[in-house]
Amino acid sequence: MSDATISQKASRRWPVISATVAILLAAALGAILALRPDEPLAVDLEWMEEMLDERNAVIEALALVMNYLGGGIIGVVIVPAVVIVAFLIARRPWAALYFTLSIIASAGLVQLLKQLVGRARPEEILVVADYGSFPSGHTANAATMAVVFGLVFGRLWIWAAGFLYTAMMAFSRTYLGAHWLSDTIGGILIGAGVAVIIWAPFADRLEREREQHRRNGIAGAA
Secondary structure, rough: OHHHHHHHHHHHHHHHHHHHHHHHHHHHHHHHHHHOOOOOHHHHHHHHHHHHHHHHHHHHHEEEEEEEHHHHHHHHHHHHHHHHHHHHHOOOHHHHHHHHHHHHHHHHHHHHHHHHHHOOOOOOOOOOOOOOOOOHHHHHHHHHHHHHHHHOOOOHHHHHHHHHHHHHHHHHHHHOOOOOOHHHHHHHHHHHHHHHHHHHHHHHHHHHHHHHHHHHHHHHHH
């Protein structure tokens, strides 16, 4: 095994360890909430009060857009399908596979925790939602996509856009009363953690695929 290979494996170890810790923290938070399913945390109550005070038609309309974009048939089927097809058209099959596995694993873990924790949603909810408030599936999905795109493309502006999108999704979920603040934190930890853990075994292939795509782009422009 070459020094370069050893160095590459070592460089991936800490992101994976950090991602594992993030998921464990989300699970620990879920365990705490499971012991008090009908008793919100103080920070949750304070944040919800702020959201209720700030409610108005304009922000509510924007939050509803995020609601439809991140869930239902659009968020669960259409958006992922478009991304997968786009990767395949761009001849990036490893990116398509990585994205697919990450989205499925993130959604599966979210649903498992929803059933195990069984937390009630806020009474002030403005949208129709499924069972279980913790963790936020919309926010987990946003965080998963943000990290996947960041790792696949390796561009700072994509990381920034992904961070902004995830933050907007988390805000919209609490603004609509669909989730408590701690639900969105759990969703972010799960979504980002899953994306990093699944990235590790694909890292070399994704890097080679990205480099090949870059060279093809330069050759096409020349």
